[in-house]
Amino acid sequence: MTAGLPMTVPAPGLPARVRIHEVGARDGLQNEQGVVPTEVKAEFVRRLAEAGLTTVEATSFVHPKWVPQLADAEQLFPLVSGLDGVRLPVLVPNERGLDRALALGARDVAVFASATESFARANLNRTVDEALAMFAPVVTRAVEHGLSVRGYLSMCFGDPWEGPVPVEQVVAVCRRLRDLGCDELSLGDTIGVATPGHVTRLLTALGEAGIPATALAVHFHDTYGQALANTLAALQHGVTTVDASAGGLGGCPYAKSATGNLATEDLVWMLHGLGIDTGVDLGRLTATSVWLAGQLGRPSPSRTVRALGGAASHKES
Amino acid sequence: MTAGLPMTVPAPGLPARVRIHEVGARDGLQNEQGVVPTEVKAEFVRRLAEAGLTTVEATSFVHPKWVPQLADAEQLFPLVSGLDGVRLPVLVPNERGLDRALALGARDVAVFASATESFARANLNRTVDEALAMFAPVVTRAVEHGLSVRGYLSMCFGDPWEGPVPVEQVVAVCRRLRDLGCDELSLGDTIGVATPGHVTRLLTALGEAGIPATALAVHFHDTYGQALANTLAALQHGVTTVDASAGGLGGCPYAKSATGNLATEDLVWMLHGLGIDTGVDLGRLTATSVWLAGQLGRPSPSRTVRALGGAASHKES
Numbered sequence: 001m002t003a004g005l006p007m008t009v010p011a012p013g014l015p016a017r018v019r020i021h022e023v024g025a026r027d028g029l030q031n032e033q034g035v036v037p038t039e040v041k042a043e044f045v046r047r048l049a050e051a052g053l054t055t056v057e058a059t060s061f062v063h064p065k066w067v068p069q070l071a072d073a074e075q076l077f078p079l080v081s082g083l084d085g086v087r088l089p090v091l092v093p094n095e096r097g098l099d100r101a102l103a104l105g106a107r108d109v110a111v112f113a114s115a116t117e118s119f120a121r122a123n124l125n126r127t128v129d130e131a132l133a134m135f136a137p138v139v140t141r142a143v144e145h146g147l148s149v150r151g152y153l154s155m156c157f158g159d160p161w162e163g164p165v166p167v168e169q170v171v172a173v174c175r176r177l178r179d180l181g182c183d184e185l186s187l188g189d190t191i192g193v194a195t196p197g198h199v200t201r202l203l204t205a206l207g208e209a210g211i212p213a214t215a216l217a218v219h220f221h222d223t224y225g226q227a228l229a230n231t232l233a234a235l236q237h238g239v240t241t242v243d244a245s246a247g248g249l250g251g252c253p254y255a256k257s258a259t260g261n262l263a264t265e266d267l268v269w270m271l272h273g274l275g276i277d278t279g280v281d282l283g284r285l286t287a288t289s290v291w292l293a294g295q296l297g298r299p300s301p302s303r304t305v306r307a308l309g310g311a312a313s314h315k316e317s
Numbered sequence: 318m319t320a321g322l323p324m325t326v327p328a329p330g331l332p333a334r335v336r337i338h339e340v341g342a343r344d345g346l347q348n349e350q351g352v353v354p355t356e357v358k359a360e361f362v363r364r365l366a367e368a369g370l371t372t373v374e375a376t377s378f379v380h381p382k383w384v385p386q387l388a389d390a391e392q393l394f395p396l397v398s399g400l401d402g403v404r405l406p407v408l409v410p411n412e413r414g415l416d417r418a419l420a421l422g423a424r425d426v427a428v429f430a431s432a433t434e435s436f437a438r439a440n441l442n443r444t445v446d447e448a449l450a451m452f453a454p455v456v457t458r459a460v461e462h463g464l465s466v467r468g469y470l471s472m473c474f475g476d477p478w479e480g481p482v483p484v485e486q487v488v489a490v491c492r493r494l495r496d497l498g499c500d501e502l503s504l505g506d507t508i509g510v511a512t513p514g515h516v517t518r519l520l521t522a523l524g525e526a527g528i529p530a531t532a533l534a535v536h537f538h539d540t541y542g543q544a545l546a547n548t549l550a551a552l553q554h555g556v557t558t559v560d561a562s563a564g565g566l567g568g569c570p571y572a573k574s575a576t577g578n579l580a581t582e583d584l585v586w587m588l589h590g591l592g593i594d595t596g597v598d599l600g601r602l603t604a605t606s607v608w609l610a611g612q613l614g615r616p617s618p619s620r621t622v623r624a625l626g627g628a629a630s631h632k633e634s
Contacts, residue, residue, distance in 0.1 A: 006541070007474070007481040011514035011550070157324070164324040192624070195590025196549055197328035224323070225583035225620035226590070229545040232513055233328070266542035273512025273543070303542035307509070 006273035014235050017277040021217055021243045022048055022264060026057040028249025030069050038072045040295050042079035048246060049086045051284040058088040061097035077104045098138050109142050110150035111135045115170045118161035119154055132176055139180040151182035158193035167205045174211055185216050186243055192223025196233035203237040213238035220262050227262035228270055247289030247300035263302030323590035331552050334594040338534055338560045339365055339581060343374040345566025347386050355389045357612050359396035365563060366403045368601040377408035378417045394421045415455050426459050427467040428452040432487045435478035436471055449493055456497040468499035475510035484522045491528055502533050503560055509540025513550035520554040530555035537579050544579035545587055564606030564617035580619030
């Protein structure tokens with residue numbers, strides 16, 4: 001292999017190209033304790049785009065008191081919205097959030113639902129039904145404005161209060177999100193408990209319910225180290241959109257170095273090794289994560305960033 | 318899921334049972350800088366056995382000046398050799414090492430070869446041919462004594478000096494190890510660069526050369542986070558023996574928290590999630606890794622140990 005690049009050996013039955021939905025700037029940073037300056041966030045988004053990522057989730061138009069880290073959405077979005085050929089999805093929890101996103105010219109929005117009542121209550125202070133009712137006018141209006149709408153679904157595999165989540169329950173909420181008008185659903189393994197057979201079973205059930213793999217994204221957490229194996233199972237099932245976070249940003253608060261999101265670099269290593277096109281320059285992406293780790297003052301949890309970035313991975317580059 | 322256990326959802330085409338070849342006490346500890354007391358090593362091996370691991374590589378009969386950490390092989394082996402129903406393979410680099418192992422009653426030995434000339438030179442100070450010539454009488458005599466003989470093969474995917482390693486080259490050395498009399502070959506991705514398609518291609522080529530998946534073990538390193546995805550590809554190809562290291566012990570010296578070996582806990586999480594029997598009690602295994610991390614004074618790099626062991630994972634339990 002060239003230094004920093006895996007040897008390419010395709011495997012049969014996998015997609016030729018995967019679109020990575022980069023969530024580091026939103027899902028990753030929103031868990032940071034110290035507030036990250038708006039200009040650093042903008043630089044992060046710009047560097048991610050320069051590394052070849054074509055979908056970079058930028059921020060969230062939730063109420064600032066819910067997620068203080070993202071209270072600068074109005075200031076940040078205009079700093080990055082001119083990036084050529086890059087989609088910049090933003091979260092919109094309700095109509096007020098959609099209004100703010102529309103006012104700034106956002107073209108891609110996302111709503112976030114839960115497959116379980118417990119997490120809907122904890123995260124949205126609503127029942128699943130109430131949350132979907134809140135999203136209905138958001139999705140309708142977004143579609144009327146010609147926006148693409150992603151529906152995030154949390155707790156698709158396990159829930160910390162309820163335990164294993166029945167596949168049928170997940171399928172039912174997915175169907176309702178599709179019926180609302182979401183054109184892409186992101187299946188979240190929020191607590192990282194999924195294993196590959198579970199992934200295959202859920203994707204099979206969704207296919208049987210009329211939701212094809214091409215309308216889905218997978219969003220795995222690496223809490224138990226399963227994210228990449230689960231991604232392989234999803235690719236084998238025809239999924240072509242994968243969520244990941246540069247540098248594995250988005251750790252669990254209770255374990256300082258534990259990782260939350262699948263690291264984009266680890267994903268890119270596997271995809272490029274499999275001969276799957278992503279458009280991403282792994283060297284530039286790793287350099288971006290090394291740079292951000294320097295800004296945050298701690299090393300990246302990504303294995304690949306540590307291996308390629310070495311001791312520099314927690315220093316300013 | 319029960320706390321600490323994934324939900325079980327089998328996937329078609331996978332083995333019903335996997336034998337884990339636990340390498341933490343040898344491959345893991347040999348990279349430790351500070352010498353670990355013999356009694357701690359013995360306790361580690363005993364706890365691994367009590368956690369249900371049936372193959373626990375115990376130590377190495379290399380010359381003490383090569384691996385000072387394992388210079389206590391003569392003292393350690395008798396402390397653990399009475400464990401019921403547990404195989405305790407030991408490394409033997411040459412006839413002198415075999416003599417020492419036989420004198421202590423070892424029943425399972427392993428030799429370690431390289432798929433590349435560069436690593437044979439670096440690790441064994443010999444050409445590949447010279448190394449195999451050195452092993453020939455070792456394997457012959459071990460087989461005559463009724464011992465099982467494993468052949469480790471390093472650098473099966475990439476080599477830091479030579480780059481990608483041609484599959485045919487790996488197959489050729491594997492055939493020679495088989496011809497010597499090795500009954501199991503462990504395919505090592507020593508620098509962790511493999512991806513799933515590469516794994517499938519090598520296993521396919523070995524099958525075509527008359528070496529079935531059931532005579533193979535896979536030994537993946539998690540340097541780029543690929544180990545578990547590669548393991549899934551190997552299982553899909555019929556491999557039923559997987560090497561792993563409790564707690565992910567065996568880090569790269571240049572990156573303090575980077576991981577070398579696949580963590581046994583992360584592997585067990587996936588296997589149990591897939592409904593594959595291992596005989597391992599994940600809770601006891603995690604407790605063992607937490608205990609050892611306390612002895613070594615630093616946290617385990619295993620994602621699962623960190624998630625299940627939490628803040629306790631680097632404290633004495």
